[in-house]
Amino acid sequence: MSMTFKRPIYLMFSIAFLTVATILGLSACNSGPEKRISTSDPVDSQSALDILSQADRIILKKAVFSFGDHWDVVVDGKTIAIIRGEAIHLIGDTYSMYTASGNLMGREGEEFRIINHQAKVYDEYNHLSGYIDEQIFSWLYTFNIKDVQGRTKGTLRQDFALTLSGSIKDASNNDVWTFNKALFSFGAELTLERKQENPSVSSMEAIWMSVIVNEIATARDEKRDQQ
Numbered sequence: 001m002s003m004t005f006k007r008p009i010y011l012m013f014s015i016a017f018l019t020v021a022t023i024l025g026l027s028a029c030n031s032g033p034e035k036r037i038s039t040s041d042p043v044d045s046q047s048a049l050d051i052l053s054q055a056d057r058i059i060l061k062k063a064v065f066s067f068g069d070h071w072d073v074v075v076d077g078k079t080i081a082i083i084r085g086e087a088i089h090l091i092g093d094t095y096s097m098y099t100a101s102g103n104l105m106g107r108e109g110e111e112f113r114i115i116n117h118q119a120k121v122y123d124e125y126n127h128l129s130g131y132i133d134e135q136i137f138s139w140l141y142t143f144n145i146k147d148v149q150g151r152t153k154g155t156l157r158q159d160f161a162l163t164l165s166g167s168i169k170d171a172s173n174n175d176v177w178t179f180n181k182a183l184f185s186f187g188a189e190l191t192l193e194r195k196q197e198n199p200s201v202s203s204m205e206a207i208w209m210s211v212i213v214n215e216i217a218t219a220r221d222e223k224r225d226q227q
Contacts, residue, residue: 039104039124048099049124051080052203056194060210062187071211073097081105083211095211097204108132108208119212121145121205132209134216141166141213145205154201156209164190164217168209170200177206181214188214 039045052058055075060083063070069085083097097105106129107122119132128148135142140158145168147153154176158166168177176199182189190210194203201209 037104037107037126041099041101041103042124044099044101044103045105045124048080048103048105049204051075052207055203058192058203058207060188060190060192060207062189062214064187069095069215071095073207083207095208097207106204106208108212119208121208130205132205132212141217143209143213145201145209154205156213158213164214166213167195168201168206170196176201179206179210179213188218190214 052073052075057075059074061072061074063072069083071083072079073081073083079100081097081099083095086094086096094107094109096107099105104124104126106124107126108119109122118134120128121130121132123129130148130153131146131150133144133146135144140160141156141164142158143156144152145154145156152171154168154170156166156168156179158164163183164179164181166179167175168179170176175195177195178193180191180193182191192203192206192210199206
């Protein structure tokens with residue numbers, strides 16, 4: 001009689017113990033990579049960032065076939081960095097940019113809301129450096145780039161054109177970058193051109209805004225085609 005009651009109790013405690021151990025183990029596994037979400041070679045990361053900051057033209061090429069999204073960041077015919085779509089613990093779905101040697105240059109992590117889209121922007125040390133918000137009450141795509149205090153530094157505005165194109169303007173409504181998507185290309189190809197010597201919107205911010213607007217536009221086009 002006593003054994004009949006002890007076995008279920010023993011099993012219940014065993015299951016509870018294993019469940020707690022599993023949760024703790026997963027938590028330990030998930031907390032580990034968070035400490036490594038940062039560049040391991042600041043000199044290498046800064047060197048690539050400097051090239052992008054000095055570039056007058058940046059071409060973003062999205063691979064047709066890849067495991068997850070993959071973009072090449074090209075300056076003067078040379079691949080300076082790559083962007084990969086990833087799922088990062090605590091940040092969520094992100095695009096992460098790396099040097100050719102695999103060192104982090106920055107990330108943007110998207111937060112999908114009911115009303116609009118917002119992305120948090122991180123630097124090479126995984127420090128929050130700003131936000132990108134979509135203005136939904138506009139006919140064409142419009143995104144704001146903001147600093148960590150929420151102040152608007154610039155605005156991406158889509159042009160009315162056959163292909164995805166437009167400009168990134170500063171707070172005074174002056175063009176600092178233009179972007180244009182090739183009409184015919186495998187994958188996607190976006191060209192960014194700098195319009196000011198020292199733009200208030202950095203090359204990294206211009207890249208993130210251009211990639212985000214392309215992905216959102218592509219997703220909406222695909223959804224519309226399926227309807």
